Amino acid sequence: MSAVAAPLERRRPPRAVRRRRFLIAVADHSLLIAAAAAFLAPVVFIALTALMTNDQALSAHLWPHPFRWSNFKEAISTAPLLRWTLNTLIYAALATIGILVSSIPVAYALAKLRWRGRNAVMLVVLVALMLPPQVSVVPLYVMWAKLGNAVGFHFVGSLWPLIIPAWLGDAFSIFLLRQFFMTIPEEYLDAARVDGCGELRILTTVVLRLAKPAIAAVALFSVLYTFNDFFLPLLYLSDNPSSWVVSLGLSQYRSLHQVQWNLTMAATLLVMAPVIVVFFLAQRAFVEGVTLTGVKG
Amino acid sequence: MADVRFDQATRVYPGNDAPAVDALDLTIADGEFMVLVGPSGSGKTTALRMLAGLEEVDAGSIFVGERDITDVAPKNRDIAMVFQNYALYPYLTVAANIGFPLKIAGMKKRERERKVQEVAELLDITDQLHKKPGQLSGGQRQRVAMGRAIVREPSVFLMDEPLSNLDAKLRVQMRADIAALQSRLGVTTVYVTHDQSEAMTLGHRVAVLKDAKLQQCDTPRELYARPANTFVAGFIGSPSMNLCTVPVANGCVSFGGMPVSVPAGVAGDSVVLGLRPEALELAAEGLDAEVEVVEELGADAYVFCVAEVNGAPTKLVARSHARQAPHRGSRVKLRPLADEAHLFRPDTGERIDS
Numbered sequence A: 001m002s003a004v005a006a007p008l009e010r011r012r013p014p015r016a017v018r019r020r021r022f023l024i025a026v027a028d029h030s031l032l033i034a035a036a037a038a039f040l041a042p043v044v045f046i047a048l049t050a051l052m053t054n055d056q057a058l059s060a061h062l063w064p065h066p067f068r069w070s071n072f073k074e075a076i077s078t079a080p081l082l083r084w085t086l087n088t089l090i091y092a093a094l095a096t097i098g099i100l101v102s103s104i105p106v107a108y109a110l111a112k113l114r115w116r117g118r119n120a121v122m123l124v125v126l127v128a129l130m131l132p133p134q135v136s137v138v139p140l141y142v143m144w145a146k147l148g149n150a151v152g153f154h155f156v157g158s159l160w161p162l163i164i165p166a167w168l169g170d171a172f173s174i175f176l177l178r179q180f181f182m183t184i185p186e187e188y189l190d191a192a193r194v195d196g197c198g199e200l201r202i203l204t205t206v207v208l209r210l211a212k213p214a215i216a217a218v219a220l221f222s223v224l225y226t227f228n229d230f231f232l233p234l235l236y237l238s239d240n241p242s243s244w245v246v247s248l249g250l251s252q253y254r255s256l257h258q259v260q261w262n263l264t265m266a267a268t269l270l271v272m273a274p275v276i277v278v279f280f281l282a283q284r285a286f287v288e289g290v291t292l293t294g295v296k297g
Numbered sequence B: 001m002a003d004v005r006f007d008q009a010t011r012v013y014p015g016n017d018a019p020a021v022d023a024l025d026l027t028i029a030d031g032e033f034m035v036l037v038g039p040s041g042s043g044k045t046t047a048l049r050m051l052a053g054l055e056e057v058d059a060g061s062i063f064v065g066e067r068d069i070t071d072v073a074p075k076n077r078d079i080a081m082v083f084q085n086y087a088l089y090p091y092l093t094v095a096a097n098i099g100f101p102l103k104i105a106g107m108k109k110r111e112r113e114r115k116v117q118e119v120a121e122l123l124d125i126t127d128q129l130h131k132k133p134g135q136l137s138g139g140q141r142q143r144v145a146m147g148r149a150i151v152r153e154p155s156v157f158l159m160d161e162p163l164s165n166l167d168a169k170l171r172v173q174m175r176a177d178i179a180a181l182q183s184r185l186g187v188t189t190v191y192v193t194h195d196q197s198e199a200m201t202l203g204h205r206v207a208v209l210k211d212a213k214l215q216q217c218d219t220p221r222e223l224y225a226r227p228a229n230t231f232v233a234g235f236i237g238s239p240s241m242n243l244c245t246v247p248v249a250n251g252c253v254s255f256g257g258m259p260v261s262v263p264a265g266v267a268g269d270s271v272v273l274g275l276r277p278e279a280l281e282l283a284a285e286g287l288d289a290e291v292e293v294v295e296e297l298g299a300d301a302y303v304f305c306v307a308e309v310n311g312a313p314t315k316l317v318a319r320s321h322a323r324q325a326p327h328r329g330s331r332v333k334l335r336p337l338a339d340e341a342h343l344f345r346p347d348t349g350e351r352i353d354s
């Protein structure tokens, strides 16, 4: 090796450049901080109200005094919050599994297999994607009601009209997955075909692994959608409080007892918590991202 | 065991009128290293994919041994393929990538690990086994891709431009490794490349394709010595063979004052005369030419000149000893070696045999 290397004399950018960079950084940060504050404000307000007594909640004070942690306990005991949560979990889990199981094979066939009529089917998916759910909701309701009469089971009032359609494919998920599957290099699939995989095997061993971020995204969207879904539960479940989900339950919270804002907020916070946790966990799944480094060029 | 036979095999892509592979007839002997070479778009990849079962065969058939595999699914063909971009699964380790076909075949874990180890030793990648493909260099990925192909001990190997993503030096080295590996394993191999020098150094035999059609299939030596038409003559060899159309007079063509005899019975009043650079020497007598570029290669030099042939300025390449290489811009005399001349029909480009 050569003799002692001279220590590197780090060059400082000129004053004008540094000044400019500093101002840009300040501008960027102010914008982001303002946006973050705007998003956080309602959450902070809910959290603070949840810790007040009911009188405080109705007063002009923003800071709880004293802190009433027992609100959370009370919120759980005054309404069947656990029951609603369980229903929501059932709805979210079964609908999400259904969407994945039914949409992944369709998306794969649309993205990677050559067959007659593929474009027509894609068109149908796109049309279904653009159709607002409100359009089909009345005929569907009638269908479930009549089906219930025919087989002697009350679908209306149960979670089934919410869950079963998810097992029949979801246009948005099919579209999103198809777009992602299209980006998977054909070589991976051809290599698997030559190495002894049939199409189903390719789907379950290769595509699922390569498309993990997209599948995670679809699952996440579905979980959040079902968690927040208010329209369908209101339509199908209103008459049967034992099958209410949290979104529906919370909206009815005020009318169950008189308006108790502190308890309503405490319940809201309890319901929001899992969503926030899911978000933080899923963030990592996204960051893990697509590492297609095995293929280059 | 496993010879391969294309019998009038044709592929027409949907929406295209012209076939991508047109009535290919090609027989590859057991254990042979066959190279498919041709310019881009000539149908090499398509032919290989037809053999792998990844493309439909629209007419004709393909046999491996006695078995007609024309309509057999790729997974049942007992064929392994190395892809241009290697197609290594990024989420699997090197060991798992190599073991993938065995796992699909349902082999027990213990035996699989033993086989992967064996192959890794053969390819000298034992210390990469636990890494992910993303952590490997191009050459190492190439080896892993080879490993995944050979671990199955298939009856046929297919490789589609496996070296095109490597730098020049590594390419030459891997070329030698592939040749050694193939002769050691003795597995029938079909190798696709657009690089004629790769084809000539690797192939036991070389099949030259152009515009979906097989032009000629022969040993590298024969291809070089007796190209079947002007396309093969120009494609094989570097620098390319000099080809110029010259008039026939009295059963002879004259090139730079030197007569080259034309076999009797050749119709027409002109032929295409083909002279490799080494069949064109700098001499005191001959065709007058101006030197444009001199490419020094150490011992030899290629002299690129322009000369008047048959009334038109024509580019010609001659080989000379480096010590006698002329300067750029100087004038030289080119003399053909008459017994190394090739003759082709001007209309079809086919070889005229003497």
Ligand SMILES: Nc1ncnc2c1ncn2[C@@H]1O[C@H](COP(=O)(O)OP(=O)(O)O)[C@@H](O)[C@H]1O
Residues within 6 Å of the ligand: B013, B014, B016, B020, B038, B039, B040, B041, B042, B043, B044, B045, B046, B047
């Ligand atoms: N999937 C495809 N669909 C339609 N045409 C194709 C497809 N793949 C290749 N071709 C056409 O077939 C011809 C041969 O292609 P290919 O076999 O890839 O050539 P090569 O490998 O020799 O460069 C080309 O003209 C190409 O445009």
Ligand SMILES: [Mg+2]
Residues within 6 Å of the ligand: B044, B045, B046
């Ligand atoms: Mg190709």
